[in-house]
Amino acid sequence: MGQESFRGMPINDLYSLALDEASRLGATYADYREEDITEQSLSVSDGSPELLNKSFSTGFAIRVIADGAWGFAADSIINEDSIRKTAATAVEIAKASARINKSALELAERQVVEDAYATPFKKDPFAVPLSEKIEFLSELERMMRIDSQINSTSAFMTFIRTQKFYASLDGSRISQDIYQAGCGASCGVIRSHRDRSERSFPTPNGQWITGGYEIINMFDFKNELPRIAQEAIQLLSAKECPQKELDLILGGDLVSLQIHESVGHPLELDRVFGYERNFSGVSFATTDKLGSLKYASDMLTFVADSTYPGGLATYAYDDEGVKTERNILIDKGVLVNYLSDRETAHRIGKKSTACARAEGWMNTPIVRIPNILLLPGESTLDEMISGIDDGIYVISPNSWSIDDNREGFTLGGEVGWEIKNGRLGDMVKSPRYSGNTVDFWNSCDAVGNSDSWVLWGTPNCGKGQPGQNMRTAQGCSPCRFRKVKIG
C-alpha cells in the first residue's frame, strides 16, 4: 500500500520567487528546498512512561552559487518577505565566500527532472492509536522482566515523516514523502556503578527502516527479549574477554557498524578532499588509489544503493536533485568509486552518486552515507564457527573509535562468546577488537549467506558543522576475520 494522503509539495509557488530573486541578485545556480517534518517518539523505562512526544518542523532553504562560491540561508517562516530576505542573505554570503576563494566551483552534470516519490509502507504509523503503541512498548518491557535481577528495562518506537520539495533554477521540481520508523528494547542488571550489565535487541539503536508501523512485526520479540534478559544476567558472571590475536566472527549488526566506520565514512569524497579535516576527519582512501587499492578481500563487494527497498537511507533523489542508483564502491575487494555530491564528483570527473543530504530544511546538503550493501556470501554462521580453532564471536555494537584518517580503529560489542575447536564456548564480557581498515577487510575469509543478510539502519550518524544527524543503512551478514587483535 502506498500513501493515499500524499499531497505533494509545495503548497504554494513561493519557490519561484526564491529562485527568481536569487537569480536577480546574481546567483548563477540556485535551489530551493522546503521540508515539513513530523516526528512521533515514544519510550518507556522501568515500567514508567518516559516520553511521548509529537514534533513538527517546517522551513525552507535557499542555496546559491554567486561569484563562483556557495551561499546558503534558511528560515522557518515561509512568506514572501522571508523568502526575499533569505535569498538576499544567501547571495550576500556567497559573495563574501568569493572574497577568499580564488577559483570558481563547478558541479557535475545531472538531469533536470519533474518527479515525485513516496515511501511504500504497509501501515501508516501516525494512524495507529497512541494507546496501542504504549501497550506494545509496555509489553516489550514485561517480556524482559524474566527474573528479579533484571532491574532496568526500556523500549522505544519512533516514526518520522519528511515531506520535501526541491526546485532548482535550471528547472527540476521534485517532491518526496519519506517515512522512517525505528523500534527496539534493552534491559540490564544494575547492582552498582561498576557491577552491571546491559543487553539490547535488535541492536543498541534498535532497528530502523523506511516504512511504517509494520516494523514492529519484523522481529520475534516474544522469544528474543527473554533471551537477551537471560544474557544480561549471565554477563555479570561472564569471564573477561581474552587479550590476544584470535580469529573473529562479527554478528551482522557489528559488521554494519564496521562498514559504516571503515567503508562508508572513508569513501565520502568531501572527506577525501579534506573538507572535514577540522571536524570529522580525512581519509586514507585518496583519489590516487581509485581503481587500484586492494581495500578488501576478493570475496567482498560493497555497493551504494539507496534504491534498495526498506533501507533507512532509501530515497529517490538526494537534496541536490540527483536520482539515486546502484553504484559499486568496492568490487571484489578493489576500490572503484566514492560517495559523492555534485561538487566533489566533478573534481574526479564522475557523476554524483546522489549522496548530498541535509538534516532537515535548516542544513546545507553534504556528502552522507546512503544504504551501503555488502553483498552476501555463501557461508552459514555454523560453518564459519566450525572453521575456527581458537576465536571469538561478538555481537551488538556498543563502543567504537577510529582515527582521523579512518585507518586504525577499536570497536566493541555488548557480548561475545569464545570459539574453541569449531564450537561456541563460554560467554565473555566487554569484547573489543582493533585493527587497520585495509588489513582488517583483507583478512575476511567468509561472508554469511543471504539467509543471514539484514539491512541495518543507523539513526545517529553525525557529521558536519553545524552537526547534522543523518540516517544511514548498511546491509550485511555475519563475517569471519582471521588473526585479529582482541581485547
Added chain:
Amino acid sequence: MPEKLEILSRDYILSTFKKALEFSEADQTEIVLESEKLSLTRFADSKITQNLTTADNKVVVRTIEGNRIGVSVSNSLDLESIKRALKAAREISSVQTPDEQFVSLPQSPPALPVKAYYESTANYSPVNRAEAIGKINDVGQKNNLLSSGAYRITTDRAAVLNSLGTEQFFEGTKAELSLTLSGDNENSGYAIGYNRDVEKIDPTALAEKAADKAVNSVNPIKLESGPYTVILEPSAVGQMVLLFSFLGFGCKTFISQRSFMSGKIGQQIVGNNITLIENPYHERMQGMPFGFEGVPRQKVYLIENGIARGVVWNSYYANIAGEKSTGHAHPAYKTFSPYPGNLVMGEGNSSVEEMIASTERGIYITHFWYVNYLNPMRTMVTGTTLDGTFLIENGKLTRPIVNMRMAQSIQEMLQSCSMISAEKQLYPQYSVVMLLPYLKVENFNLAAEEA
C-alpha cells in the same frame, strides 16, 4: 552588515506565550522556547567550502493532566501554531500512562540577569568571517600550510513560561573559531577560541599557535605503547572531563546507580587537587541562568578537593530523591540525564612551561580525536592524539611523535594529576562550555596505533 534574517523580539515571544497559556485547559502547562540564529563559515584547503545563516525555533509545549504528561514540539512561533501544539500535547496526555512519580511543574522566581549578549557578536557579518579566514590563510601561506576550520556565530534565545507563574527569558551570543593548519607531511596543528564577545577572539593568534605546532610536527617518531607522563592542553582536558561529566554528574544516572558518584557523596573519588564546579555565573562563563523548566541554575560543587559533593538535578528526579532542583532540566522532549552546562575546573599554581621543565620524559598532547567510551563502568575511554603531539625529554619539547591511541580511565587520570596550571581557557563542546587548566598527568595509557 549582518545577515538579513531576523529573530522575533522578547516582547513578542513573552506576550504570545502568555496568551497561549491562557488558552490552555490542561491542569498545568509549560511553554519553552529554544531559538537559534546561526551563522557559520567553514573552510578547507584555504577556501570557504560552506557558508550559511539559518534561523529556527523550537517551541516545546508540555501539558499535565493529573500525572499524565504530553509533549509537543513545533517550530512556529505564531499563536495559532502554539495552540495547535497545545492541542497535540493534550491529546497525548489524555492517553498517556500516568507517571506516579511526577509531582508538579516547578514554580520559580526570576533568574539572575546575566550579560551574555554582545552586539559585536550578533552583528558579525559574512564579510567579517571571510576577513578572519583571510588572516588565518595569511599565516598558513607564510608557513606553507593549508587552513581548515569553522567560524561559528550564534545568537541564542530561551524562554520558559508555565501556568504556575514562572517566567524566564535569556538572550546570549557565542563566537567559536576552530582551525587546523596542515602541511604536506601529515603534519598539523590545532587551535580553538571561544567567547560570547567575538572581539575577544584573535584569528591571527590562534592561527600562529596552530602553525607553530604544524611546522614542528614534521617527521614524527613512533613511540612504544605504555604508560606515559603527559601534559594535556585544556582542549584535551575538556574532552575527557566532558565524558566524565556525562557519565557521572547527572541526577538520572546518579539515582539509577550508573554514576561513579552513586553512593560516593562525601567520599574521596579523585585526587585532592581536583575541584569541579558547575558555575554558570562565573565571570568568564556568562551561562544561561535557568534550566528548561525555568528553575534558576545553582552553582554546584560536583567534586571539591577530590571529594564527591553532588550532582545536578531537574525537578522530576529531585522530587524522587528528596533533593532540590539545581535548575538543570532539559527541554521535555529529551530523555537523557541532565548534565552540567558550565563546568569550571579548579586552577593550580603551575605554568605549562613549569610542567614541561619538570618532565624528564613525557608526551605533550594538544587534543584527542574521536573520544568514545570503552567501558563506562570504569570511566574508560579511547581516542587518538592529534594535531600536535610532542615528546618531552629532560624538560624540553624535543620531537613530534606519531599519534597514539589512549585507553584511559578518566577517574584514574584525575587521581594522577601531578600539576595543574593557573592559566585556564574556555573550551566549548556540544552545548557545554568548560573553563579548564593544563594538566600534567602521570601513568596515562597510550598505545601505538595500528599502522
